[in-house]
Amino acid sequence: MISVVICSVDERKFSAVCENYRHILDGEPMEIIGIHDAKSMCEGYNRGFSQSRGDVLIFCHDDIEIIAPDFSRKLRAHLERFDVLGVAGTTRLVGPKWAQAGPPYVFGQIAHIDEAQGCYYVLIWNAALPAHGSMQALDGVFLCVKRPVVARIPFDEETFRGFHMYDLDFSYRAFRAGFRLAVCNDLPLIHASQARGFEDDQWQKEAERFVRKHSETLAPDPSRQWQGAVVRVDSKEQLLEVLGGF
Secondary structure, eight states: OEEEEEEOSOHHHHHHHHHHHHHHTTTSOEEEEEESSOSSHHHHHHHHHHHOOOSEEEEEOSSEEEOOTTHHHHHHHHHTTOSEEESEEESSOOSSSTTTTOTTSEEEEEEEEETTTTEEEEEEEEOSSSEEOOOSEEOTTEEEEEHHHHHHSOOOTTTOOSSSSHHHHHHHHHHHTTOOEEEETTSOEEEOSOOOOSOSHHHHHHHHHHHHHHTTTSOOOOOOOOOOEEEEESSHHHHHHHTTOO
8 A cells, every 4th residue: 555645734736636636646555644733844744654554655735746657666666676766866965955056966767737837847857768767865855765765764753843854864764774766757746835945944943953963974065156058848738758757
């Protein structure tokens, strides 16, 4: 069984993402667990895990739409090789932003909606293959995890009491524990949220906690400027062509 755990306080978004999962997982044994009063992302995900029955867990944002053709087959195939799957991540974690190391260490692709302009922007870091292994940390917009990983490495709700760093901390600890992490480029999704800055006080506090916790094992920060590829797409029909067509 696949258990999908979603923290959401927006009924419309939660209904839409549930419908998306029912469509792409049609025929799979599945359950969807909504946590609508999470004290933090870590607390909500841990509570959702405790309620779940699946041997595979998906933790994701409530404002995504997965558009991957043959999603469940591809997901199962990747789980034969890897323990934790994401859609963006890094092979070299240097700080509280997974993309901080820059190329050639960052991988994945995510489409964002620009409602004001009526188009999509696809952020592409490296999407040359259907899956890239050897990841050290993954973005939390979508995480697919084998149950034993979460049983051994729960989300750290004692340290991270907000809605940031839950993903980097969890995936980095999974990497450090010897689990196999991968970015899967053939599981494309649309994320409704625009990329936000990192200037708010809550993010700063959580970032400082993350660095204190992992300072001894993080790689040196190259502190260099770089720019990822951004592609404008004017229709959903064109998205799969831009996202690789794996």
